Amino acid sequence: MSNEAELRISPVGLDATGHKVLQVVLALLGDEDGIRCALLDADDASGHLVIVDMDSQQGRSVFPGLSSGQVKLLLGGPPASGRNIVSLAKPVHVNALRDMLLKICRRMQVQLDASLHDLKAPAAAPMPATDDTAPAAAPDLLTILSNARREGSVLALAIDGDELVLVNGATRAFAALREGAEERLFAVGPEQLACRQIDEADFESRTHGRTLGALDNLLWQCAVHAEPDRLPAGIGDETPVRLKAWPNFTRQGFRNDYFRIAAALARQPASCAQLVETTGLDRRSVVGFITACNAVGLLVALPPEGADPEKVTPLHKAATPERRGLLARLAQRLGLAQA
Amino acid sequence: MNGMAQEKIIFTGPVGAGKTSAIAAISDVPPVRTDVACRGEERAIKDTTTVAMDYSYIQLDDGRRVHLYGTPGQARFDFMWELLTRNGLGLVLLINNDHPEPLRQLDFYLDAFADFIRQTGVVIGVTRMGIADRARLDDYQARLFERGQVYPVFEIDGRSGDDVRILVQALLAVLTI
Amino acid sequence: MDVIEEIFRDQQAAGETAVAVSEEGSRVLRARLEQILDGLREDCGDVTGAIVSGVDGMAWAQRLPAGFDQNRFAAMSSALLALSDNLVKEAGEGSPRKVLIEGEGGNVFLMHAGDQLLLTIFTRADSNLGMSLAHANHAVEQIARLMAKCDD
Known part of the structure; x- marks a missing residue:
């Protein structure tokens, strides 16, 4: 992944066995999980992730001085909790350490890569608004719905002046005002489609008592129905x-x-x-x-x-x-x- | 065909997720069950629970059989999980959405079966959705995203053969791509 | 027998209907089951350990050697006995009586004790099988009688 940074790991106070286990786990992470980490020297506690043996003198003395931004994995010692602190009971086995590091690396990678919020954020690339050869053509249904989702706008969609579907981009919901309304929208071309902005109160009152569907469902069906032959812009x-x-x-x-x-x-x-x-x-x-x-x-x-x-x-x-x-x-x- | 070459799909998940029903919904013969009366807290969820395994099979047109095994749900039976998944084709994980913390259950079972999933593949079916909307399918997607895992997840009725077939279909897609 | 009366007294005092549901009742029941297991070990020196578990795999009472995890043994016993039941029934051999496992270093017996419980017994490898089984049967009867009283 493009912005995937290499994760630096500091081992603090680990004994020979601890080091060996850690090295095996890092090799496994690299070979089987595709996660590459750099292991720092034993006295360098500057890593993104610091693995501290709490049963060692060095571990106990270094631990309080670590930055709150560093992720701390504590091995042994009394149970500890706090921001960016996880602990693993001893004896530390390869599988347990691997699973733990896998989780930590993924979480850290997720932070670098994209936030959880981003999962539900709108698509990065806007839909192609128009065809190159017909710059003045009306936007199609997929474009209208995608824009509503991205901008959080509230719309009424109509064919020949007959309003069929209400869309709320802010709450990601829609309601069909007639049976089979969605299919009728999918079936017509952009030129027959009309949409106007309505306010949220209007959406609320007109959808009262109706079943609300997820806007993403409507978008999905619309995209599938459109059977596009060109990829989205970008x-x-x-x-x-x-x-x-x-x-x-x-x-x-x-x-x-x-x-x-x-x-x-x-x-x-x-x-x-x-x-x-x-x-x-x-x-x-x-x-x-x-x-x-x-x-x-x-x-x-x-x-x-x-x-x-x-x-x-x-x-x-x-x-x-x-x-x-x-x-x-x-x-x-x-x-x-x-x- | 000897026992070593047995081809099997494993159904797992917490108590009350519908593993036994799901197997019954797609198998050729009624499953062999090892269910016994529940006591204590589990009693509130259902009357009986599987203690060793559920077993049934699907016969293929070349005479071979794909065996279907259901594991016990409770963690105290984890020794059966290890036994049953050995040489398995893939995992169907059913999560009961009508549980106080369904996403924690998702984490628990994905972690418990992590090695098996790494070797094969998994599909997740969320059952009893709508009875209580503690988590929506979006929440399951988000949790999987957080875990860095893109696994198929569906809302299903575990008693419906069509729904369970959808799960198997997605699992087969994952296993054959 | 007086223990049972104690249970009934507690129950009446608390105005409850089910024995095992009351915490005090469970405690007393467990103590009584442990007495039965102690008696088994005294009567039969070949028995190295025993556990009573629910058919659902929960541990009820145990006299196991140090280092044995009662929860795992309870769960494994219920799984093994449930599977054996199925095997015997599917083979048309009627109701299952007991499961005997001969290990290199010792034997294990699994038996139903009433509808809800099962008894798992560990014996030495060189033990007299018939003798151990007779004692095990006696313990099963005691447990079944105890539970029948509780269910009344």
Whole structure:
């Protein structure tokens, strides 16, 4: 990942065994989890993460002087708590230390990489407002909804003066005023679509007693329905993208092709072109998936080196060919489509 | 086919998440169960609980079987988790949203099965959503994001064969990509 | 027997209906179960340890050697006995009586003791199996009788 900084670790007061365990764990983190850390000298307590043996004289004397910004992992000693402090009981085993460091590194990486808030923040790249050849054309539904989500605006959407759907970008909710209203919106072209700003009180009173849906659901369905043949602005065919979270597929939105693309992206960031290759699906599916994920803020576009497999953390190993055969039969047996 | 080459999918999760029902919903024969009467606090959640395993299978058209195992939910049975996951294909983790701290349960089971998940793959099904909305699917996504893990997560009714098939479908996508 | 009367007295005093639910009742019950386990060890020198657990894998009373984790042994016993029950029933062999495990360094017996409980006993490798089993059966009867009284 582009801004992934190397994590520096200070070992303080560790005995020979402690050092050995730590070195094994760091090797495992590097080889199997793809997390590279730099181990500082024993007397250098300046690391991002300081591992302190609280049963040692050195550990106890250094600990109070550490900065509150440093993450402290305490081994042994009495249970301690506080900001940026975690402790691990002795004896410290490789697996326990590895799991703990994995969690800490991920958390720290998350801090560097993107905040939790960012997960729910709007997509980085705005939707293409218009087609290049028709600069004056009206914005399409996907653009209107994406803008409402990003700007937090409240809108009424109508066809031929008949208001069908109310959208609240601030609360990320929408309400259909008629049965099948969403489908009617999806079906018409931008020129037939009208939208006007309404105020929140208006939205409240007109949706009172109606079922509110999640705006992201509407956006997702809209993006899927639009079957775009062009990627969103800011994402090229070769731009690696990272999936922040597995999309919230609604019941009507379960699609095996999307499962496969999501599974590929969950494994490692990839570009549209790479996804077409690894999944064997047609480009239209991949573009649709990227558009939908981008619309609901689940994608991060990375600089080209972001897709370097060396730099990502594979979450699990690939199945053997024999297992693939068995899994394909299982899918068939359960009546599941397998492309 | 000997016992070593057994292909199996493991269903796990806390007490009351619907593991036994989920297996029953997609298997060819009614599951073998080892459920006994609950006592104490667990009694408030359900009447009976699995103490060793649930077991059933799906027969494939080439005669092979994919075995389905359900683990006991309580941590005191963690020795069964280790036994049952050995050589497994993948994990279906069911989380009961009608629990005071469902996200803590998510953390607990993902940590407990971390090694197995690293070797294979996992799909998460959130059951009993809507009964109490302590956490929404967004919250599960956010927690997984915090953990640095992009795992499939779905809201499901564990008694519905269609819903459980969706979980298996996503698990297969993860395992075969 | 007087212990049971004590339980009933406590119960009536507290106006309660279920024995095991009352904390005092559980304490007394556990003490009585421990007495039964102590009696078993006195009567049969080959027994090195014993534990009474619920069918749901919770430990109720134990006389285990130092270093044995009662919670794990309770959970493993209930899992093993539940599986064995299934095996015997599926094979059409009726209701299960007991599970005997011969280890290199010792034996383990698992037995139901009434509907709710089970008894796990550890004996020496060179012990007289028949004798140990007879004593184990006696302990199971005592536990079952105790529980039947509690359920009344």
